[in-house]
Amino acid sequence: MALSRTPVVLVTGLEARHCSRVSRELLARSGTVVVHHDVSRLGEGVVLRTVTRHTRDGIVEDRTSVELAHGCLSCTLRLDLLPLLRALGGERDVRRVVLQLDPALEPEHLCWSIQNVVLDDVPADPDGTARDRVELAGVLAVIDGRTWLDDVTGGDELADRGLAATPDDDRTVAQVGIGQVAFADAVLLAGGPVDEWSAARLDAVLDRLVAGVPRADVAVGAEKVLAAVPSGSRHGRPTSPHDPLFPGHPPLGEDVGVGVVRFAAVRPFHPERLHEALDVLLEGVVVGRGRIWLASQHDRALWMESAGQGLRVGDAGPWLVTLPDDGPEWADVTPERQVAAALRWDPVHGDRCTEIAVLSHRQPGAAIIAALDVALLTDDEYAAGPDAWRALPDPFGSWHEDPCEATPAPDDRASTTEREDRS
Secondary structure, eight states: OOOOOEEEEEEEOSOHHHHHHHHHHHTTSTTEEEEEEEOTTGGGTEEEEEEEEEETTEEEEEEEEEEOSSOSHHHHIIIIIHHHHHHHHTOTTOOEEEEEOOTTSOHHHHHHHHHHOOOTTOOOSSSSSGGGTEEEEEEEEEEETTTHHHHHTSOOBGGGGTOOSSTTOOOBHHHHHHHHHHTOSEEEEESOOSSHHHHHHHHHHHHHHTTTOOEEEGGGOHHHHHHTOOTTSOTTOOOOTTSOSSOSOOOOSOBTTBEEEEEEESSOBOHHHHHHHGGGGGSSEEEEEEEEOBGGGTTEEEEEEEETTEEEEEEEEEOGGGSOTTOGGGGGSOHHHHHHHHHTOBTTTBTOOEEEEEEESSSOHHHHHHHHHHTBOOHHHHHHOHHHHHTSOOSOTTEEEESOOSOBOGGGSOBOOOOOOOO
């Protein structure tokens, strides 16, 4: 008989004070342990770990300075947080673990690590991961209604706010803030918008970004909001480039200037023209997501995601039409993707196509569609065929960021192109 695993709740947000309030509320349940890693000194190789327990004798807090050989987030997870989580999951008196995340720790990466990172010096039962002892019960994002929309539509880096984990952490506030909310199973609003118009705009954005995800004012209580999370929620499931671009059933119409703009095409983009066209997503847009058919990379799908004034384009794997009929790669293709591909299958190009969805709050939808439409291959370019397309100058490589900088891409997979920094 399989042993039951201890539920884990992640509390995430850009504002530590609001997350602390929610964590303290969750601590009121007996048997709860709240874990927080302050990574503000991570660049020095030091992390301050706080473990707070609700025991039969009351609230007990333990603070420890953890020294790491290498000051990086992956070391923090692998060498301290994940082993601690696994150990807590094996304690009989621990009925729930709440991880209060530092803003520099993104919930999706942590959830993936819980389920997949094999820990050192851990018996393989079955695979030596934290997931052996714990299960993800939900991700709760806490946002400040007065500042969140400005944060996720701006261009500030974490370092500008004193939130960067290391000196070379160049992630943006928008990127992290969007990631926290988009990955959440429930959302709590703290602080409150300053006026009715701001409240309406915030509601319109959240209605579209996290359609169907329970949300409420922080005064309602974290326990009630978590109890409303539906069984079909993601509960830590990583995002795939081939998932719905905006999950749930977001409203189709525009409200207080906020709306979802959809663009689809069955011919590829010209790489240089697309590079210029993507500028339209850097102003007046909350988030843009899409799967891209790029002429110069004919056999690979690209994934594009923007947040505020930053944008990234990366490899999303092969198009299904390129896979051998009996190849092992099909085992990783979800039924949903196969059905979607079958519905649009082209006799020549198979499932290749472009699908982009943009959550705009100030950029006119017509401007977005016009800019992207111009970037498609012309009739003459399309008629030249794939061999000619592959020879087109390509500024994207296998990884690309806007605004462009001559810096190494993550994991050294490629280098971004050089271009004037527009930040």
